[in-house]
Amino acid sequence: MAKPSGAAGGFRVINWAGFTGAVSYTFDDSNSSQIQNYDTLNALDVPFTFYLQTGKSESTNSVWQRALSDGHELGNHTKSHSSNDSGADTDAATQFIESRFGTKVWTMAAPNGSSVYTGIARTRFLINRGVANNLIGPNDSTDPFTLPCYIPPTGASTTVLDQQVTSARDAKKWRTVLVHGFTGGSDGAYQPIGLQAFVDHVKHSKALGDMWLDSVVNVGSYWRGQKAVSSATTSTSGGATTYTWQLPANFPPGKYLRVTVTGGTLKQNGVPLNWDPHGYYEVALDAKSVTLSP
Ligand SMILES: [Zn+2]
Missing domain, CATH: 3.20.20.370 (Glycoside hydrolase/deacetylase)
Known part of the structure; x- marks a missing residue:
């Protein structure tokens, strides 16, 4: 799948990492x-x-x-x-x-x-x-x-x-x-x-x-991680939107979510994320925030 090239927006976690269930x-x-x-x-x-x-x-x-x-x-x-x-x-x-x-x-x-x-x-x-x-x-x-x-x-x-x-x-x-x-x-x-x-x-x-x-633990981390990111607080600055979340207690480190957007650049800790041609960006849950900019 081609990297989304539309307007920055449409940030969305992909259910079950892209599997049907x-x-x-x-x-x-x-x-x-x-x-x-x-x-x-x-x-x-x-x-x-x-x-x-x-x-x-x-x-x-x-x-x-x-x-x-x-x-x-x-x-x-x-x-x-x-x-x-x-x-x-x-x-x-x-x-x-x-x-x-x-x-x-x-x-x-x-x-x-x-x-x-x-x-x-x-x-x-x-x-x-x-x-x-x-x-x-x-x-x-x-x-x-x-x-x-x-x-x-x-x-x-x-x-x-x-x-x-x-x-x-x-x-x-x-x-x-x-x-x-x-x-x-x-x-x-x-x-x-x-x-x-x-x-x-x-x-x-x-x-x-x-x-x-x-x-x-693997599916459960994705399920609970998605809920955390879905209820993230958002803030905007200079056209960029930052999503900030809290992880649940007793959450394993090193877990990721697959997300997509309509376009724009996603960054965590200032570093742009790479588009995976299978159709997603991987967001590190440990970073507790991600920024989408035009
Ligand atoms: Zn038993």
């Missing part, structure tokens, strides 16, 4: 059937989010360090998986993951979907995933601390899984999916599904070609 696949409870099938899951080449229940011995498995280096996200599912917490059990899981795997924890998933974690997460994380199914739209009012998610029924077929992605695509929204484990395992996973059904489903999602399949 988004899907995040999450795995809870550090279950052994996830560990046993990790190589098959990783071969799908989609960044997943693994929510570790750190009080389980499976959370010490070396597979999680590999998952991290393979580009997956390790998230917090608390230490003890209680429906009640003062925050201490959540913090114990963060401490475990951060000290053991040398990564920062940005998101959590509420054990049993318990609402107590909505408040706990608000002061600690970017996102808390709940368990009620719904879609998440650009700039909508979905609570990031009770983020919806789809849990497939036991033995769900590829077709049943595909429908959840198709409906997200049709609505141009984001869906998160929660799989606890796979059929045939000995981990007592909640509502396990067949590994092959899941693999075939993810391949179908990839083959659509226009769905953003990525971890909760």
Whole structure:
């Protein structure tokens, strides 16, 4: 796409980085059937989010360090998986993951979907995933601390899984999916599904070609970053417009949004941004402002 050459203006964040919609696949409870099938899951080449229940011995498995280096996200599912917490059990899981795997924890998933974690997460994380199914739209009012998610029924077929992605695509929204484990395992996973059904489903999602399949922290940063920039304050000076935003608490560094304009020059920290011929400028969220001048 050619660089916009019209009048300076029309500053707009591109939904879902230019994809039609988004899907995040999450795995809870550090279950052994996830560990046993990790190589098959990783071969799908989609960044997943693994929510570790750190009080389980499976959370010490070396597979999680590999998952991290393979580009997956390790998230917090608390230490003890209680429906009640003062925050201490959540913090114990963060401490475990951060000290053991040398990564920062940005998101959590509420054990049993318990609402107590909505408040706990608000002061600690970017996102808390709940368990009620719904879609998440650009700039909508979905609570990031009770983020919806789809849990497939036991033995769900590829077709049943595909429908959840198709409906997200049709609505141009984001869906998160929660799989606890796979059929045939000995981990007592909640509502396990067949590994092959899941693999075939993810391949179908990839083959659509226009769905953003990525971890909760990656899609979630874009979603929350877009909301921040969409509510930026504007100021004008000498024909230039500056958009200034605040990032939410517990926001990961080094994140970007794709934006477009009708024309003009975009600058951050005085440096002009380069037009990407795929159809966007990349705005660094950390800079907290961008200026559009004629
Ligand atoms: Zn769980």
